Amino acid sequence: GAVVSQHPSRVICKSGTSVKIECRSLDFQATTMFWYRQFPKQSLMLMATSNEGSKATYEQGVEKDKFLINHASLTLSTLTVTSAHPEDSSFYICSALYPPGQVYEQYFGPGTRLTVT
Amino acid sequence: AQSVAQPEDQVKVAEGNPLTVKCTYSVSGNPYLFWYVQYPNRGLQFLLKYITGDNLVKGSYGFEAEFNKSQTSFHLKKPSALVSDSALYFCAVRGYLSNFGNEKLTFGTGTRLTIIP
Numbered sequence: 001g002a003v004v005s006q007h008p009s010r011v012i013c014k015s016g017t018s019v020k021i022e023c024r025s026l027d028f029q030a031t032t033m034f035w036y037r038q039f040p041k042q043s044l045m046l047m048a049t050s051n052e053g054s055k056a057t058y059e060q061g062v063e064k065d066k067f068l069i070n071h072a073s074l075t076l077s078t079l080t081v082t083s084a085h086p087e088d089s090s091f092y093i094c095s096a097l098y099p100p101g102q103v104y105e106q107y108f109g110p111g112t113r114l115t116v117t
Numbered sequence: 118a119q120s121v122a123q124p125e126d127q128v129k130v131a132e133g134n135p136l137t138v139k140c141t142y143s144v145s146g147n148p149y150l151f152w153y154v155q156y157p158n159r160g161l162q163f164l165l166k167y168i169t170g171d172n173l174v175k176g177s178y179g180f181e182a183e184f185n186k187s188q189t190s191f192h193l194k195k196p197s198a199l200v201s202d203s204a205l206y207f208c209a210v211r212g213y214l215s216n217f218g219n220e221k222l223t224f225g226t227g228t229r230l231t232i233i234p
Contacts, residue, residue, distance in 0.1 A: 006160070034222075043207065043226045044161075093160050106222055108153070108160040 002098045003027055006109035013084055013116055021079045021112045023094030029074035030096035034106065035067075038091040050077040084116045119144040121210050123225035130198045131233050138193040138228045140208030149211035150191040151222065152182055154204045161207065167191060178202070198232045205229050 003026040013019050023033055031052045036044040048069050049057040056069035066088075068080040081088055091113050095106040120143045130136040142148055149168055153161040165176025172184045182193045191208060208225040 004160075043224045046221060049221070091158075095161075105151075105163060105166065107163065110160040111158065113158065 002096075002105075002107045004030075004094065004096050004107050004109040006092075006094055006112050008112060009110060010113045011115070013114070015085055015116055016083055018080055018082045019084055019114060021081075021092055021094075021114075023077045023079070023096070023109055025075045025096045025098070025107075028096075028098050030077075030098065031074060032097045033071060033077040034095045034097075035069060035077075035079050036093045036095070038093060038111075040091075044093065047079075081114065084114070086116045089114055089116045119210050119223045121208050121223055121225035123206075123208055123228045125228050126226070127229045127231065129231045129233060132200055133197050136195050136198045136202070136230065136232075138206050138208075138230060140191045140193065140225060141189050142191060142208070142210045143189065144210050148189075148191075150182075150184065151209040151211070152176065152180070152191075152193050153207045153209060153224075155207065155227075156204050164193070164206075200232045200234050203230055203232045 005024045005026055007022045011019055033050040035047045037047050038044050046059050047062045050069050050071040052071045052074050058064045066082055071077040091111050093108055093111045095108040098107050122141045124139055128138055151166045152164040154164055155161050164180050165174050165182055167174045167184045175181045180195050182191055184191050206228050209222045211222050
């Protein structure tokens with residue numbers, strides 16, 4: 001149980017275009033999901049907390065208009081990188097809290113490698 | 118503010134030897150501590166956690182970690198290393214739940230473990 005998937009695993013896009021990344025909890029309902037960004041050989045940086053049915057909470061320094069997060073259902077959160085630029089190239093990882101009602105753990109998706117050319 | 122320190126960027130151990138990956142933390146109140154492993158171009162996989170109870174926690178793949186409150190440490194250990202243990206290891210601490218179900222994990226900078234055949 002507690003499997004989290006991401007799609008796509010890799011994406012290459014041109015500068016100025018938008019890219020959507022999906023994060024799904026496959027066998028459980030996730031009211032809270034998180035989006036992280038990881039630079040090469042560095043730790044994970046929390047970008048935002050995504051709550052089903054409400055607006056995402058962004059960390060300080062993260063542009064909410066650039067990184068649009070939508071958590072429209074209990075099993076799906078999406079991250080849209082708008083007007084992407086080469087500096088947005090990174091490894092994006094989502095996670096979901098599980099199980100509900102107990103001490104929470106985060107289960108991570110496999111990540112999405114974004115390359116902006 | 119909570120923080121995690123992994124003092125070693127890299128650890129090299131001969132196959133069959135015991136290994137230790139160090140982690141110290143700082144957090145208000147009781148800590149919830151986690152270890153995750155990351156393989157190249159993959160998301161994080163949960164190894165083990167400390168919530169309460171026994172200071173020695175056993176996890177996946179033969180790993181264990183020892184919680185030491187006085188030293189604020191949570192070192193990861195394994196009695197006999199395998200080449201397949203080579204990966205990037207992250208220690209993380211979970212802080213106080215300001216909102217139910219809305220928590221944040223703070224990650225260390227990671228330790229690259231290399232097991233030498």
